[in-house]
Amino acid sequence: MSTKDSIASGYYKEPVPHIAHDSPFASMMERFRFAAEILDLDEGVFKYLSSPEKVVMVSIPVTMDDGRIEVFEGYRVIHNSILGPSKGGIRYSEDVTIDEVKALAAWMTWKCAVVNVPFGGAKGGVRVNPKNLSQAELERLTRRYTANMLDVFGPDRDIPAPDMNTNEQVMAWIMDTYSMKQKKTENAVVTGKPIILGGSKGRKEATGRGVVTCTLAALGKLRISPSNTTVVVQGFGNVGSVSAQLMYEQGAEVIAISDISGGYYNKNGIDIEEAIRYSQTHGNSLEGFDGAEPISNQDLLELECDVLIPAAKEDQINKENASRIKAKIIAEGANGPVTANADKLLEENGIMVIPDILANAGGVTVSYFEWVQDRHGYFWTEERVNRRLNRMMRESFDNLFMVSEKYSITLRQAAYVYAIDRVATTLKLRGIYA
Template structure:
């Protein structure tokens, strides 16, 4: 989570973009109002007896933003900085993300204000089960489907599912996604976001006549999304010239061996221990010489202070909100082609959708089927947004907002909301 901007300003940025799009496509004021306010906000207090015998009370949230296009979808996170404004903003962006890739969902988000790094496994399990019990009346496979997010994983989803099943008195695997394979998870889910970033890279490179073989790719981050994106570009023949983690970055203009870098990180705790590269700061991958930049770490990393130094022709936003509006303007004036987060990193929610579909029909696809379907959806979404951006003569971020908002408006009209 970034300290680069307050969570209040994060929601203000969403509202600013919404109003900008409203002017371009002449949205009615009531539509803007609906898309400015969540449908439902749930705030609960979760008392938990800690291992030391004392009881602590944790504040938990679930914001269900809009369900015009279908059940709401969004992860939940465990983090000490969780607050209502952040959760509300992320729920709004999930509403746009599911619409831009044209899957039949609305958007939601959740979180518990806690520090999971200071909690035992038992404490995390009990907290998860209390959260599931509190949310049970408001969620379900036809209402709102949670998923993993920051500091929550397949194990947390399994605990959540088990507690929900107890509350409702039956087994409902489709109530959450991102589950272990053994209880209804989908093949391909772990790599889905990074693979989606790669598929978007294929489409962007094709449109801009950039050859990905020997293309120089710089990646800020080296977590799940960053590593998987790096792996797919590397296997295609691209040169991964820089990566970073929380302790710093590494740079080699001749390219890094991604698998060796990951081996070093796993053994020694940081990419900076890799010997065949120059050590740089964790921000430096944003401004090294490269053809494609993938910010896949935190919010608010490309700002008005460093945007002028970005050398990439293409930026694919693997992280949520890595580019500030001020930086967006600078990069746009420089002619940088930016694929926005709500499109670029939607691979995870697409495969979550596949998991939900498989749960509901009780039949499970091979990993190849999942990956082929993901590629089709990501390619179609990219081309839809590209065509809209050309039609309105706007950048890809604005094009993505227009595409998603038009789809949400069409659904609201059909339902008689507007």
């Protein structure tokens, strides 16, 4: 039975069990179904790619500084490993859910496939507010979580990386715990480590740099010069601030930025170097920044501009505000900043969306570089890292642009078609082991 026949019979419209209708996983599945129809994907392959390979949930007992025991819940989801070892970040947040982790793991599968990196997709998380933990408690939590995942993690199996509220220090603890159990140093078991432990130069800036590489490619397609471009950036963390700075260096006029303290707008352009200095000297916050006027987050998203870079959280552009977005290009620095039900509205308004699984794939691309360097024991200069990153991101953008023109579909749809076709083709060639 073909995919189109299956859709007609309702097979592909069946909801995924235990998944909320408006969840991130449901949004991903809606886009996945569209690509399956375009590709006339076999039912069995659809089933295979719809479900995670492995879902691990663990209890993490931690002895707190005052002697009491607290128990936290941890997750690791391996969505797919057909292209190679699974790859994905670990986030620490009291809002972490298994549904969210499943969605992010699937996104990692497609993201790696889009940029032709030989990794599968995974994601992990611990339900905890790390701000409530001391450094010693955080270390004990991380090491126990790692100990519970020893049969999951591995440089040839599953390779974690930093994500929300985790950093290179957390990766160092994971690497050390895993290495102690293996009785040898295994620095390739994680990426995003300190450089002295085998981390890669250029890794911190990689996601923002990838966003800008794709943005410049999109501006070229629209024949807009970077020096004549106005930019709005939502989120001023690592991805947002790097994206803003690199666009600023290209001559673009960044007219609005934001962080958790609110939005800041200057129609004549913001001095991004000054904003970064201010944030760094004020506890990584823009609160009180006088180089721009305060503006609400909602109004910031709806400003007239050439490029909008949502680099904060999920679901920021949705069916409620999508019709009021006035950007020519949206480059998704965050994961899932545009909901599935907003895609059509943006398309109708002629807005080019560079999807997250391409736009923010610079991080996983340089993570791949880090893994390669660790395996070879030979490390590259930052210039070489950036040059190879720019080349791979530009090639990936061009690949998706060709697919979008071939099928007369959006870049997001093209990304899913390209990624799913690559994974499905690999699956067919490898076969199912029985």
